[in-house]
Amino acid sequence: MVVFLARRVLAALFSIFVATIIVFGMSRMTGDPREQFLTVETTQETWDAWGKKFGLDKPLVVQYFIWLGKASVLDFGTSLNQARPVRDLIAARFWPSAELALTGWFLSIAIGIPLGVLSAVKRGRPIDYLVRWFALLGQALPPFWLGMVMILIFAVGLELLPAGARDGPRSLIMPAMTLALINAASNLRITRSSMLEVLDSEYVKLARAKGVSETVVVWKHAFRNASIAPLTNAGLLLAGFLAGTVVTETVFAWPGMGRLAIDAVRTNDFPVVSGLTLVFTVIYVAANFLVDLTYGFVDPRIRIS
Amino acid sequence: MDNILEPVGSENVVRPSFRSQAWHILRRWPILPAIILVMLVVTGIFAPLVAPAEPNHTVLRDRNAPPIWMEGGSSTHLLGADPLGRDLLSRIIYGARISLLVAGVSIGFGLIAGVSVGLVAGYYGGWWDEIIMRLADTSRAVPFILIALVAAIVFGQRLEVILAILAFATWPIFARQVRAEVLVLKQLDYVAFANVVGASSRRIMQRHILPGLVNTVIVLATLQVGALILTEAILSFLGAGIPPPTAAWGVMIADGQKYLTDAWWVSFFPGVAIVLVVMAFNFMGDWLRDYLDPRLRQLE
Secondary structure (H helix, E strand, O other): OHHHHHHHHHHHHHHHHHHHHHHHHHHHHOOOHHHHHOOOOOOHHHHHHHHHHHOOOOOHHHHHHHHHHHHOOOOOOEOOOOOOEHHHHHHHHHHHHHHHHHHHHHHHHHHHHHHHHHHHHOOOOHHHHHHHHHHHHHHHOOHHHHHHHHHHHHHHHOOOOOOOOOOOOHHHHHHHHHHHHHHHHHHHHHHHHHHHHHHOOHHHHHHHHHOOOHHHHHHHHHHHHHOHHHHHHHHHHHHHHHHHOHHHHHHOOOOOHHHHHHHHHHOOOHHHHHHHHHHHHHHHHHHHHHHHHHHHHHOHHHHHO | OHHHHOOOOOOOOOOOOHHHHHHHHHHHOOHHHHHHHHHHHHHHHOHHHHOOOOOOOOOHHHOOOOOOOOOOOOOOOOOOEOOOOOEHHHHHHHHHHHHHHHHHHHHHHHHHHHHHHHHHHHHHOHHHHHHHHHHHHHHHHOOHHHHHHHHHHHHOOOHHHHHHHHHHHHHHHHHHHHHHHHHHHOOOHHHHHHHHHOOOHHHHHHHHHHHHHHHHHHHHHHHHHHHHHHHHHHHHHHOOOOOOOOOOHHHHHHHHHOOOOOOOHHHHHHHHHHHHHHHHHHHHHHHHHHHHOHHHHOOO
C-alpha cells in the first residue's frame, strides 16, 4: 500500500511539474507582456522599469523558478489588465464555476446511472434501444450548440428561463443541464455495461432462483457490485467539469473561471492565463489521484499491480 | 393424418414479413451510419460539384435569408443564408471537407505516434514505459482547451496549428490502449517462441505484436474521429481553430450566435451536421468493436 501511494504521489507531482513548464513556456511565448502598455511616450527607462517590476530582466530559467515558488503559495502575480492580484480574480470566479460544475455533475449522475441500470435490466427491449440512442446522441452533441438550442427553445421561444448571466437558481438550470446532458452519456454507458456483466453472474442468478424480488436483485445484489466503474467515471468527470466548463460558461455568459480564462487569453494577460491553467491542472490531477486512491482502496488487485 | 407426415415444405414455413426482415438487417448492420459517412466523404471530396454556390460568395441582399420552407425563403438558399449572405448549404458541404481533412490528418499523426510509442513502452517496459506513460498522463491532465487557445495566439490561428494540437491530444489515447494490449500479447507463447528462435525485438514487434493490435487500433481510430470532429468544432467556436472565413462547422455556429433570435438557422444547421456525423462515427466504432471482438457481443 505504501509503495502504491508513493508511486501515485510521484506520478501526480510529475504531471504538475511538466504542466508548469508547458504553462510557463507558453505564456511567455505570447510575446513580451510590456508591449501591451507600449505607447508613443514610453521611454527606454520606463520600459526597463517595467521589466524590473515584473521580473522580466532576469534569465528565463530564473523567472520560471521565481514564478514556481510564488505559484506554490498561490501567488500568481498581478493581472496585467485589471491591476488586481490574480489570486483574487480566480477566487472571485471559483464559486460560480464550482456551483455550475457541481450542479451539472449531480444531474449527470442522476440522469446517467438510473438510465444505465434501466437499459441493462431491459436489455434488448425497445426502452433499451431508446436509452442507447440517447447516449449516442449525448456523446455527439457539441456543448455550445446544445446550449444555443436550449437558449433558442427555453429563453427565446418559450420565454421560461433567462438566456444568460448568473442571476438566481433559475439561471443555473440551462447551463447545468447542458453540462449534464452531454456527460450523462458516459455514466450511462459505463453503468449499463458493468450492470450487464454483474446481472450475468452466478450470485444474481442464485438470488433470482431463491425468489428475491426483482427490485432487491437489481439494486442490492447487482448495482452495489456494479457501481465501482460508474463511480470512478463520475469522479473523473467532476475533475473534468471543474476545469472544462469553459465552453458552457462562454455560451451562457456565466461569470466563472472558464470565462475568465477566455477573456485573459484574448487580452494576452499571461499571469491570469498561467495561474488558471495551473489551478485547472492541479484540480484535475488531485481529483484523479483521489479517484485512483479510492479505487485502489476498494479493489485490492490494483494496489498490487 | 396425412397432414402430419407431410414434410415441412417451403409453403408451410411462415416467412418473416418484409418489415421484420428490414428491422433485423438494420439491427445487425450499421446501414444508417454508413449512409451518413458515405455522404460525408462524397460531399467532402466533390464539394465544388455538389455545392449549389461558392461557400464564400457574399450576397448582402440575402443576409440571414431563411430556409426555403419558411416565409421569405427561396430556392437559391435551400437552408438559408448567413449574416454575410453566404449560402448555408454550400458552406455546410465545404465544411464537411474541412472536418474530414482535420480529423483525417490529426488522427493519422496521433495514431502513428501513439501506436509506436505505446508499442515500445509496453514491449520494453522499465524506464521508457514509466516516462512515456507519465507524459501521456500529463497531456491528459493539462486543460487542453486553454493550451489550444494559447497556442492559437502564440503561433497564429492556422490550419497546421490546429492539426498539431489535435494530434497532440490524440496520441496518449492510442498509446495507453496499445501499451495495455502489448502487455498481454507479449506474454503469449508465440512471442516467446519467436524470441527463442532468435528474432530481433524489432521483428517481434513488427511481425508478431503489431498485427495483433490492428482491431483495437481500428476501433479506437473510428471512435476518435468523432471525438476529434467535436473538439475541432469547439476550438473553432472559441476562436482557436480554423480561421474564418473558411467554412468550418464550429466557425459557422459562432457566426450565427449573435443572430440567434432573428436567424436561428445560421447556427442550427451546422450543428445538425456535426451531430449526425459524430453519431455516425461513434455508432460505427461501437459496431466495429462488437463485430471484431465476438466476446463483447454479449455485453454491449
